[in-house]
Amino acid sequence: MPSASSSPSKPLPWREGLAYGGLGVPLAFMSLPLYVNLPHHYAAVTGVPLAGLGVVLLATRALDALLDPALGRMADRLLHRGLHAAWLSAVLGSVLMALGFAALWHPPIGSQASLLGWLAVSLLVCTLAYSAVSILHQAWGTRWGGEPVWRARVTAWREGSTLAGVLLASVLPTWLGFDATSMVLMMALALGLLGLHSLQRSSAIPTSTVQLHTRPAQPSPWADTSFRRLLSVFMLNGVAAAIPATLLPFFVIDRLQAPDLQPMLLLCYFGAAAAGLPLWVKAVSRWGLAPSWRAGMLASVIAFSITPWLGAGDSWIFTIVCLTSGLALGADLALPGALLTGVIHESGHSGSAEGRYLGWWACAAKLNLALAAGLCLPLLAAMGYRSGTTDPAGLQALAWAYAGLPCLFKLMAWACLWRGERLHQSWRLK
Numbered sequence: 062m063p064s065a066s067s068s069p070s071k072p073l074p075w076r077e078g079l080a081y082g083g084l085g086v087p088l089a090f091m092s093l094p095l096y097v098n099l100p101h102h103y104a105a106v107t108g109v110p111l112a113g114l115g116v117v118l119l120a121t122r123a124l125d126a127l128l129d130p131a132l133g134r135m136a137d138r139l140l141h142r143g144l145h146a147a148w149l150s151a152v153l154g155s156v157l158m159a160l161g162f163a164a165l166w167h168p169p170i171g172s173q174a175s176l177l178g179w180l181a182v183s184l185l186v187c188t189l190a191y192s193a194v195s196i197l198h199q200a201w202g203t204r205w206g207g208e209p210v211w212r213a214r215v216t217a218w219r220e221g222s223t224l225a226g227v228l229l230a231s232v233l234p235t236w237l238g239f240d241a242t243s244m245v246l247m248m249a250l251a252l253g254l255l256g257l258h259s260l261q262r263s264s265a266i267p268t269s270t271v272q273l274h275t276r277p278a279q280p281s282p283w284a285d286t287s288f289r290r291l292l293s294v295f296m297l298n299g300v301a302a303a304i305p306a307t308l309l310p311f312f313v314i315d316r317l318q319a320p321d322l323q324p325m326l327l328l329c330y331f332g333a334a335a336a337g338l339p340l341w342v343k344a345v346s347r348w349g350l351a352p353s354w355r356a357g358m359l360a361s362v363i364a365f366s367i368t369p370w371l372g373a374g375d376s377w378i379f380t381i382v383c384l385t386s387g388l389a390l391g392a393d394l395a396l397p398g399a400l401l402t403g404v405i406h407e408s409g410h411s412g413s414a415e416g417r418y419l420g421w422w423a424c425a426a427k428l429n430l431a432l433a434a435g436l437c438l439p440l441l442a443a444m445g446y447r448s449g450t451t452d453p454a455g456l457q458a459l460a461w462a463y464a465g466l467p468c469l470f471k472l473m474a475w476a477c478l479w480r481g482e483r484l485h486q487s488w489r490l491k
Contacts, residue, residue: 129423333385
């Protein structure tokens with residue numbers, strides 16, 4: 062397997078970039094609807110109490126996260142057998158994911174216990190299938206390696222497609238309902254899988270960069286100091302993103318009292334992130350990977366710091382916050398994955414262990430989301446906040462949980478990344 066320095070350094074052709082990244086569109090349907098719409102749907106529509114909802118979300122998401130390392134090892138075995146075997150497995154996982162997603166929005170009429178049981182089973186099927194396909198998809202592109210700018214471009218194609226999916230998923234449930242959203246998901250999965258299938262015979266990707274070892278090694282990512290440091294930064298930064306993702310509907314509806322604006326606010330946020338992706342790729346060529354990511358973190362804190370003081374009637378200010386923090390989000394999307402690819406290739410585990418690294422990476426991301434839902438929702442309930450409340454104390458607790466805590470975690474991530482950058486010179490490479 063070639064080293065990162067001998068891997069492709071030219072720009073990824075747009076056809077291959079689109080073919081690879083296209084699967085990110087339907088995979089994004091598992092993020093925003095499940096982590097933003099789903100908690101509010103079960104709390105406000107079905108009447109499930111926040112405390113019980115938080116426990117179920119924490120348990121199911123934690124179990125899903127803990128299984129990610131095993132799914133990563135499975136991805137390595139599939140890729141070792143060949144790209145076609147990996148593709149067929151992605152097809153099977155996509156079918157299960159689509160079925161689980163559709164079931165989530167059709168809970169049976171019954172007691173609160175039956176509603177929570179339906180939520181737990183459907184969510185597990187949906188998210189486990191998503192995890193398997195997502196890790197396989199990321200490992201497929203990670204094996205290409207490349208110089209820092211190349212890695213940022215590959216990641217940007219994947220995350221840019223993911224943002225396109227997020228934009229669709231942010232408006233489709235409101236405009237067309239969840240049944241139509243499920244149908245769009247199925248069609249997008251079919252198109253994404255066709256694109257991934259075409260890469261098996263692409264001449265634009267040097268064949269040497271996707272060749273696999275005859276006998277894959279069995280390394281442990283935890284033995285890699287650089288990976289451990291990068292993962293700690295990723296987790297702190299992930300908590301900063303997971304808290305507002307979980308609490309957004311509550312903040313917009315109860316604090317800003319602008320429920321009709323939620324689709325537009327999400328479009329502003331993720332649209333700005335998509336527009337900012339090329340800028341962050343250019344920033345890497347000028348400053349390097351870690352310095353550019355730190356700049357994005359600091360920009361996000363500055364943009365978000367005013368939010369705890371916003372209230373009813375401040376929707377236009379919050380729109381500006383969504384636009385500016387969305388631009389900063391592009392750094393969180395494109396740069397961590399590029400850094401991880403470099404860590405894997407520098408460790409000598411490229412071509413045999415990408416899935417293992419990505420399994421733990423996905424595990425960390427989901428634990429962040431599980432903690433955000435499982436801890437913030439019960440904590441808010443204990444502080445007197447209830448969905449639909451007009452109590453000033455409860456609304457103020459919501460505002461500080463939504464915006465204050467993320468800024469604190471973001472600054473902690475910035476400090477850890479700065480320290481890691483001092484210890485690992487490769488993180489600063491352009």
